[in-house]
Amino acid sequence: MDIGKTIKVRRNDPCPCGSGLKYKRCCLTSKHGLDLKTLYFERFRIRLKEPGAIEGIRKTARLVLETLDLVETRIRAGMAAEEINSLVHEFTLRNGAIPAPLHYHGFPKSVCVSVNEVVCHGIPGNRVLEEGDIVNVDVTTILNGYYADAGKTFLVGSVGAEGQKIVRVARESLRIGLATVRPGNTIGDIGAAIQGYAEREGCSVVREFTGHGVGFAFHEAPQIPHFGKKGEGIVLVPGMVFTVEPMINLGKKEIVILDDEWTVVTKDGSLSAQFEQTVLVTETGYESLTPFDL
Numbered sequence: 001m002d003i004g005k006t007i008k009v010r011r012n013d014p015c016p017c018g019s020g021l022k023y024k025r026c027c028l029t030s031k032h033g034l035d036l037k038t039l040y041f042e043r044f045r046i047r048l049k050e051p052g053a054i055e056g057i058r059k060t061a062r063l064v065l066e067t068l069d070l071v072e073t074r075i076r077a078g079m080a081a082e083e084i085n086s087l088v089h090e091f092t093l094r095n096g097a098i099p100a101p102l103h104y105h106g107f108p109k110s111v112c113v114s115v116n117e118v119v120c121h122g123i124p125g126n127r128v129l130e131e132g133d134i135v136n137v138d139v140t141t142i143l144n145g146y147y148a149d150a151g152k153t154f155l156v157g158s159v160g161a162e163g164q165k166i167v168r169v170a171r172e173s174l175r176i177g178l179a180t181v182r183p184g185n186t187i188g189d190i191g192a193a194i195q196g197y198a199e200r201e202g203c204s205v206v207r208e209f210t211g212h213g214v215g216f217a218f219h220e221a222p223q224i225p226h227f228g229k230k231g232e233g234i235v236l237v238p239g240m241v242f243t244v245e246p247m248i249n250l251g252k253k254e255i256v257i258l259d260d261e262w263t264v265v266t267k268d269g270s271l272s273a274q275f276e277q278t279v280l281v282t283e284t285g286y287e288s289l290t291p292f293d294l
Ligand code: MF3
Pocket: 100, 101, 102, 104, 105, 107, 111, 112, 121, 138, 139, 140, 149, 243, 245, 276
């Protein structure tokens, strides 16, 4: 997805609802919750989620986590990526849900499996996983119409120092990005924290793909870039549900899309890793709907 323009609202700016109060004294602290809902939709196309919807997304999110747990118990050297697809596909259907990737803009499989230099959107096929591979599995599920999206990068057997480093930095990038999620902070704060950390570690942040609103659809507004400047971008408010999913490369940030029109690889062939969770902005911070240890 391309990075769209965003409108800036800072804590001390006049409230966008037009009350004349500072934003932090007005819609940010709710009371005008409904106004904020209309405002965020009209200005940013962001659909804030109310408790009923949150419950629905939470149920889907639980299933996504269970799916990742299942993959974690089964993944091993000698297995074809296609077998991870079957596992995810069948487990999802057995639980009354739909794998969101299947036929999404023509994607041919039910899960993304991205090995080593594959950044994201890997199509699980006959590639056999080998000892020492790092394998991202990205699961998105639809249950009762509600979407949730999460992923992890798994280590296959014993992994070399480079693989261990990029997986550690990618995991930590998500942890550090999520730590900035609270009402009054901005989308730019998330990206700035991730970029600052990852680049200090000598790694790079992929620019072309971002986190995204999720819940009523696979990819909703807003985009959540994993790079940026502190204080820039849309102000976070309670009821926002989005993913954070930094793709971190061991080498340079540039990517290439293969002829299959999906598989994204690092241009320099270096390793890439990614962790993703779906989170809800609460009154005081955030709640991960797909919590796993980071
Ligand atoms: N799950 C990916 C994301 O985190 C999107 C995959 S799109 C697909 O946004 F079509 F490749 F499945």
